[in-house]
Amino acid sequence: MKSYLGIDIGAGSIKASLVDTQGTVFKSTSRATGVETDEKQFLDSLCDIVSEMKDDSLIAVGIGSPGPIDSESGILIESANLPLLKNVALVDHLKKNFQIPVYYNNDANLAALGEYRFGLGKNSANLVILTLGTGLGGGWVYQGKLFNGYKGSGMEAGHVTYFPNGSLCGCGQRGCTEAYFSASGFLHRYKEQTGHTLGSAEEFFDKSRKGESPASTLLNEGIEALAQLCRTLIHTINPEKIVFTGGLVKSWDLFGNPLRQRIQEIIFPIFRTYTQILPGGNVSGALGAAALCMENHE
Numbered sequence: 001m002k003s004y005l006g007i008d009i010g011a012g013s014i015k016a017s018l019v020d021t022q023g024t025v026f027k028s029t030s031r032a033t034g035v036e037t038d039e040k041q042f043l044d045s046l047c048d049i050v051s052e053m054k055d056d057s058l059i060a061v062g063i064g065s066p067g068p069i070d071s072e073s074g075i076l077i078e079s080a081n082l083p084l085l086k087n088v089a090l091v092d093h094l095k096k097n098f099q100i101p102v103y104y105n106n107d108a109n110l111a112a113l114g115e116y117r118f119g120l121g122k123n124s125a126n127l128v129i130l131t132l133g134t135g136l137g138g139g140w141v142y143q144g145k146l147f148n149g150y151k152g153s154g155m156e157a158g159h160v161t162y163f164p165n166g167s168l169c170g171c172g173q174r175g176c177t178e179a180y181f182s183a184s185g186f187l188h189r190y191k192e193q194t195g196h197t198l199g200s201a202e203e204f205f206d207k208s209r210k211g212e213s214p215a216s217t218l219l220n221e222g223i224e225a226l227a228q229l230c231r232t233l234i235h236t237i238n239p240e241k242i243v244f245t246g247g248l249v250k251s252w253d254l255f256g257n258p259l260r261q262r263i264q265e266i267i268f269p270i271f272r273t274y275t276q277i278l279p280g281g282n283v284s285g286a287l288g289a290a291a292l293c294m295e296n297h298e
C-alpha cells in the first residue's frame, strides 16, 4: 500500500492526515499555531507531524498554506495570520530531514484539487474553485491538472477588478472583487460606512439576514461583484462547474440563490444551459494537500 501525508497550515493550527491513494483518511493529527509562532516552532511542528505520521507506506508529503508563497522554491513568503514567519524554506527543511518528496502550493489551489479528486468537482474536465473566507481565492483544474500560471501565482481571482478606484483591498489596490465579497471586505466596508467594528463575518451575515442597513446593501453589492467575477471566468475559461468553498459558504442560504440568478442574467444564453454554480467545501484542506501528492505521483 502507498500513502500520502497532507498538511494544511492554518492560522490556528496545522492539521495533517495520512491517506491512501483513494483518499481514505486513516490517521490524523494537528499542532497549534498562533500569532506568537516563530520560525523554529513552526518548522519543529512540521517535523513533529511528519515523524508522528510516517510509516513505510509513505511516499510523499503535500503541504498547503495561505499565500503569498513561492511554490517553485518551496518558500512561505508571509502569512497575515502568522506574522512572525517570513520567507520560511519549509520544503527544503522537510526534504533534508526526511529524504522524501515534498510538494507545496497555496490553499486555494489545493481546495481546487481536493474538490476535483474527492468533492463536488469530481473528475470535472474544467473546474473552478472560489474560496470565500478572510479573502477571496481562486483555483482552476483543467483536464485533471492544476493551473499554476507562469511562476505558480495564477488564478488570483479575488483581485480581478470589480470597480476601478473603488473600495480599498487587502492587497493595497482599490476596487478588487475581494474588497466587496470576503470577510475582510465586508467588515472593512461596514466599518467605513458606520464607524462600527463587527467581530466576525457571521455577525455581518446576521445583520444582513435581518435586513439591517447597511449590512444588507453591502451584501447585495458583494453579490453583484461576485456575479461579475463569475461572468468573467465563465466567458474566459468556460468552466463546467464553479464550486464555492471557505467559511462564508456556511451562509450560502442567504446569498446562493440571488448569486446564481444574477450570474444567469449576465452570461451568454448557451452558458446558462450547463454551467453549474455549487456550494462545496466539505473536503478538508489536508485532503486537498494529499491530492497534490497524487497529482505528482501518477
Ligand SMILES: [Zn+2]
Binding pocket: 158, 159, 169, 170, 171, 172, 173, 176, 178
Ligand atoms: Zn486586491
